[in-house]
Amino acid sequence: MESNANEKISCCNGMDLRMLVVVFSMVASELSHVHTRPIDFVCDSEARRMMNKVKDLQVEMVVCSAVDALPSDIKLPCIRIHKATWERKSVHEQRAEILLSLGTLAQDVRSARTLSQPGCGLTLLERLEHSINNYLHVVRLLHIELRRSHESESRGKSHHLDSGISKEKTTI
Template sequence: MCPGLLLLCMVASEVWDAETRPIDFVCDRESRRDLNTVADMEAALADCDVLKTLPSPIQLPCIKVHKASWERKSAQEKRRDIAVSLGALTGSVRVVRTLSQPGCASTLLERLEHTVNNYLHIVTHLDITGSVESPVLSCTPQSTHSLSTVLWTFSRLLTGKLEWLMADLTHRCPRR
């Protein structure tokens, strides 16, 4: 089977179920693991010889956390922090994708953009009450021309800040 066709099939199979609610994402760790396809994208990247350096840099999400400061933030602030990072990442990926030649690189960037957008949609639709302030990044943005670095950093955002936010929200989950 053609690697591009295989990758396209994988992308199509990752469409977020429109009936799934963000609270289901919070309460079901297995759903979060299933949605996290970074390892699959890293494997696809290894098979994508043409993609050594991106044509334009991608802004990396903020992943560093000062634990005490993070714990003092409200759930609204944590969500905003993650959403701003995801929004900046998806915007950067979209720009680079438009500059990429069709083929393996473009398909992988499209898959990454789709995945980041899924997470952004979920995070922004979490039912978290509190005051809405203007969004701010929790770090000085860095950027890279390496898709491998982008994938690693994105994975760290998902397994770090996002998981910590989910842990804060589990009290809303129905008892089993």
């Protein structure tokens, strides 16, 4: 177990931006499968496509030869999950894990960006940071909308319950 953790840490040393873009595209592709209501921009495939800039970043990687190595290490989020364990977690726990992973990734990309020299590598890091921040924003908004939805349902149930009770009182 400890050697596996050391392997993961050592793989991040000297990592190039190409690897980061590939990992981010895997993370981003998971969000594209989210179809939650009432957030229209998550459900709308055109809006998702506009927000998902990974393919553009990959194309620019080919053109930009200055991205052989990053100026600082970037810790990649764990993208493997055990499905049964994940499903046992509450939505709040799942959201917290996603926010923590994306937040750490954004912070590391920001650090690498501030140490980068001007050029196409810096531009790619800026765009990558912007995309990560967009996903952070979406996850935060999903939480807000879910909370509002649950509050509305709770109010509707209590109202329904109240109206049922008052009907019983009038018939007795």
